[in-house]
Amino acid sequence: MKTFTCQCGKILHFANSQCVACGVMLGFLPDDLKLSALTPHNQSQKLGLYQANNGRLYRQCKNYWQYSVCNWMVPIEDHNELCPSCRLNTTIPNLNDEENIGLWFNMEQAKRRLLYTLFKLSLPVVDRHTDAKSGLGFAFLEDELEDEYGNELTIKNYVLTGHNSGLITLNLNEALPSARMEMREKMNESYRTLIGHFRHESGHYYWDRLIKNSDRVIEFRQLFGDENISYKQAMDNYYLNGPAANWQNVWISAYASMHPWEDWAETWAHYLHMVDTLETASNVDLSISGHQVLNPLVKNAHVDKDYTAISFTQLFNDWCRLTVALNSINRSMGLDDAYPFVISITALDKLRFVHETIKYESFT
Template identity: 40%
Template sequence: MKAFRCRVCDNALHLENTVCVSCGTALGFSRSERALVPVDATGQYVDATGLVWHVCANLNLSGCAWLAPLQGGQCSSCDLTRTRPSDDDVVGLQHFPAAEQAKRHLLVELDTLGMKVVGKDPARGGDPENGLAFDLLSSVEENVVIGHENGVITIDLAESDDAHREKVRAQLAEPYRTMLGHFRHEFGHYAEWQLVRGDELMARCRELFGDESVDYQAELQRHYDEGPPPGWEESYISTYATMHPFEDFAETWAHFLHIADTVETAREYGLLTIAAVGAFAQFRDVVTGVWVPLSIALNQINRSMGKDDVYPFVIAPPVLDKLDFVAGLLPLDG
């Protein structure tokens, strides 16, 4: 994540800042400029070309301060949310901002990596067949299954609650579970659906991840009945990745984003003196030369604070091949 600064007083800022805590300037996020910019008392910002932008209409609902092209309208991130909790769902609305924050973080990552994302609404320049949409649903009154289908990502807003998420993580014996992780994983399914096309890519994908045509429900049942196969650590990034080739790809994609984003953040804040991730010839060089020593150091720092490891995973050689493959699907802007 980029290290943002206030254009008025040069104070350090973070992506979710809506006001500079130093000088009090109201802020909006300009997606085209990849910057937090000052907005006037009416929530307007005029860019270098003379275009007038407005703070998103959902500022008070979800904390979104991204800039929208129309006064009283939504920004490009909020446009991707197809379904949200109803106005009378108090619990769902409490959890809604954390999910939207994770979605905005994901979109900034994808912009940085050069992957253009469009919605499904043709009235907003979307693609009904290949575009992306999010259903952010509250499980207060209904069962919500996190997943992806035909460009629609469903997220259970209960996962915004730390106690609930930790309980599920412990039940499933997972080493890691976050809202941002859910968004990265589910987007991995969408990415495979969109990017792995053509005989050569399909063949290489199957070589690395397995035959995706195997029955998903049968493999899901096998996974929960039997657990991961012995020695899974030698070929997979997580136990869930062993369930089905689709899940192996999505887990690998999520870890690609974990690694790329953390390395870029460390670089932005002066912890690393390296070129941007996109400047490396192969992503495996980022993993072996930068990420492995960095993650070891971060884990030790967390342990020094009595906390769990930041990155409780081991990257085996076959996983490195998979990470290199998924990274190669994107242009990786330098």
């Protein structure tokens, strides 16, 4: 993720809606993928129009001005009251509960970070208004509670985070750090984050769009296995017996060993972790042992689309150097490793396949 610069010269971050130095209003421009200072347009103040640094006019997303859970803008020629991120929502939390607004804000932060990377990779993002059957959508749902023992509430229906034909469902509790950490301990996971959920579930969406009906499914099966095996049986076996005994030698995570679809989704999410973090490191001019970290999300001179001009080998070498440094810094602070993974040769081949799949999609 890049940082941005205000007109006053101060650094701005992706989530900012106001410059803390000069106080100017900010908005993210989805058509430019940039955070910009905004100036009320004198001739159109009644219409709520703002002029961005690129000279074009925008309106605030409805979820920006009404709930302050978004900082994206809508171009003047776009008549939708929601920005490209918020219009992907099919279900938002119950806003009668004031605590839910904060949780919804956390959800939107993670979702917009996912979308930034997807847009930078020139990946197709088709909403459910355009494709009602398999377009991308997000439903933020709460566990259904019931009062069984006086005033003690128990969970009647538990919301499972998952994906179905483009619709990504997330349990609102995942936006609460304490609840997420509790689930991480119960599931014996070394890494569980909100952005990780979004990236993982988006992997299922892109398997349907990029692999399922393409020639790449043959290579997919060679690397990940046959996705036609029973998912329910694989899931039951995983939760009854745990991951495969040798999962570290084959899969990127224990959960990836459950089924080829989950292997792909975990690998996809991991790749998005890599390119976003490397872009951040490159943006702050980070170098490690004399090696400058390169930005994997750069303009390619040969095609009119954003994608990496860096080979996968260069990308992975930068990643290895960066994660060793990150883990060392965390240990100095008495914190858990920022990157608690070891990539096997087999998992590396799967990451390369994701890289090549995205590269093919971006260049065609």
